[in-house]
Amino acid sequence: MSYQFELEKGSTKHICPACRKKVFVRYVDTETGQYIADDVGRCDREIKCSYHLKPGEYFHLTGENPLRKRLLRNDLLTRSIKVPDEKPVYVPDVLFRGSLQHYEENMFFRYLVQLFGTDKAEELCAWYCVGTTKHWDGACVFWYLDDSGRVTRGKVMLYDNTGHRVKGCTNSVHSLMKLGALPELHLYGLHLLRLDKTLPVAIVESEKSAILAAGHLKDFIWMATGSLSTLTAERLQPLQGREIVLFPDGGAFEKWQEKAESMSRKFSIRCSDVLERCLSDEQRKVGYDIGDVIANECSAFRNKIAQLD
Ligand SMILES: [Zn+2]
Structure with missing residues (x-):
């Protein structure tokens, strides 16, 4: 079975998930005309940004079945249609x-x-x-x-x-x-839930940020979504009953804030703006994340120690 996806034709541009400029062209399903996901597409700034997430990579990353997705979107999912389920x-x-x-x-x-x-x-x-x-x-x-x-x-x-x-x-x-x-697909670091029954859970985008944050701030169990668009209520289900705090990358605050609000009936969830407040415009533009902030802080600390010697 083949699935047909192509970059959307015309002049519609979206915000690039990497460089945050409005130069992003999304992939569409040629049969339904629907977008695949917010971050599946190609940035037009080929040299300066070069972000490109292809549909195949996205489906591989999320484990979603493109045919199932298409059927659900078309409201065609009836008993007579068999979705291959491996x-x-x-x-x-x-x-x-x-x-x-x-x-x-x-x-x-x-x-x-x-x-x-x-x-x-x-x-x-x-x-x-x-x-x-x-x-x-x-x-x-x-x-x-x-x-x-x-x-x-x-x-x-x-x-x-x-x-x-x-x-x-x-x-x-x-x-x-x-x-x-x-x-x-589930949250990165989900297995750590078992280590502590009460600690709140903090969620960031990248695996690296989660690990760096865990090395620095012990007040949370740190988890990562692995990519921008994979934060869904379904994937938060195992965190039911815990306090959840989202720490979006620089520039992604509004998007995650919206998500937090949309899920706040089901979960005790909020979106932290601490990064948004402490970043410069330049840092926000390039999508600085909590990992970058911690790395900088650790380096500054190391330099101070070195000067003492
Ligand atoms: Zn870009």
């Missing part, structure tokens, strides 16, 4: 466990050591089950464990020694190992 495949234990070593080669781990020191870096990698892979030299794996501890997916990423992502170096364990259908 059985989800969890990550084999041996693959997961095998990755929890060789941290000396792991660039993300080394970055954590720079910020927090070795003990804390090891503790953070243990909490979040950060793995190491040779897929790219120095690459790490952000494993997603659900609330019963099953490994549902792994995101392979490469960071440079300043903690920035290396462009083009992101992949998924399911596609690399040809594991089959992805289980439903």
Whole structure:
């Protein structure tokens, strides 16, 4: 079965999820004329921004079935139409466990050591089950464990020694190992719920920010959505009964605020504007996140210590 998606024709432009400029062209489903999701599309600033999330990558990332989505949108989902439902495949234990070593080669781990020191870096990698892979030299794996501890997916990423992502170096364990259908997407860090029964949950966008924040602020269990558009009521369900605080990236406050409001009947949820208030216009434009703020603070602290020597 083939699904047809193309970049929307005409002059309609949206806000780019990466650079926040109104130069973003979304993909549409050619059969329904519907957008796929807010962040599925291509930024026109090809050199300066180059954000491009293709429909295939989005469906892979979210585990959504494009046909199901199309049927639901068309209100055609009747008993007579069969939606192919593949059985989800969890990550084999041996693959997961095998990755929890060789941290000396792991660039993300080394970055954590720079910020927090070795003990804390090891503790953070243990909490979040950060793995190491040779897929790219120095690459790490952000494993997603659900609330019963099953490994549902792994995101392979490469960071440079300043903690920035290396462009083009992101992949998924399911596609690399040809594991089959992805289980439903859930929050990154969901397995940490079991560690404490009362702590409020803080949600950020990227896995890196969640881990950096966890190293710095102990008042929350830190989780990540993994991307901008994947924050839904369904995915917050396991947090029912907890206090939830959203910490959007710079420039994304209004969007997350709207989401928080729309879900406030069901959940005890609010959106923090602390980042929005402390960022400069320039930082907001480039989508500074809480991870960047913490990294800067840690570096400033390190410099002060160095001057004392
Ligand atoms: Zn852009």
